[in-house]
Amino acid sequence: MHSTDTAAAVAAAIGDAGSIFIAAHENPDGDAVGSLLGLRSILLSLGKRVHAATPTPPPARFRFLEGFDAISTDPPAERPDLAIALDCDGADRLGKLKNALLAAETVVDIDHHGGTNTFGEIRLVDPSAAATAMLVMDVAHELGMQRPTPEQASALYAALIADTGCFRFTNTSPAALRLGAELVAAGADPSDLSRRVFTIRPMEAVRLEARALSSLTLIDGGVAIATLAREDFAQTEASAELTEGIIDDFRDAIGVRAAVLLKESEPGTWQVSMRGDRVDVATVAREFGGGGHRYAAGCTIEGSRDDVTARLAAALQDAVREAPDA
């Protein structure tokens, strides 16, 4: 039963290998990048030849982590003794690196996703782990590492807080907090790392958020709607991805049951993000041809701002009426 393979089995495979290819998933998140760089540094300290890669480039916000510039988007030139996939819910998440990784002599899957898409000869897969970084640390302990370097601790701490929302999400377990403590003791700076992973952003993003919040209206039934039109992006010189997180800044206002952010991507075309407080916004999204999770969904609607807002407001007021009371 592969899914019960242990960190000790991974450590033994690492011990036997000279060259090791480690890779994380495409569009890598903090857990992917932090786990990759933490493991890379640990393997280098053991004298291994390491090729670290992600199929698409890692976000620049993680450039401060040691080894960031060594992350390739290509497979290694030669077939490695050992390949380790990190944080991949299925080998397909390796994108263009998949074939090269699966071609290694021995393939290891280290992951904390559902556990139904595991692969490789050795599978260290534990859905109860809050982050893949926790499993990387288990392997490091099995390799005899007493204490990570400050650089390794920083990478793994960045990974841990990325996946736990800085110890706020429901996966924040005693084990996650214990690992956090261990990494801070080893030199990870929690204040600096939470800023770098979560809150540092371009001034354009702040200006864009100011515009979104100044447009915010709360209509009857607890439906909060903010809009960002073409001119808001033009005047703040902000790009579309800088809207990330804006909706979360008003969804939690007391009295809001459904939060909506409208972004005008083309003249008259609105990208809609919705969040529900126990309100099923996925059904509303599907009415407009979109989809998503029950309490976090999206769709695209065409029309004037007033028209689109009115249609969404009516659908969401219905959804609030059908939801359990706040």
Ligand SMILES: [Mn+2]
């Ligand atoms: Mn993860």
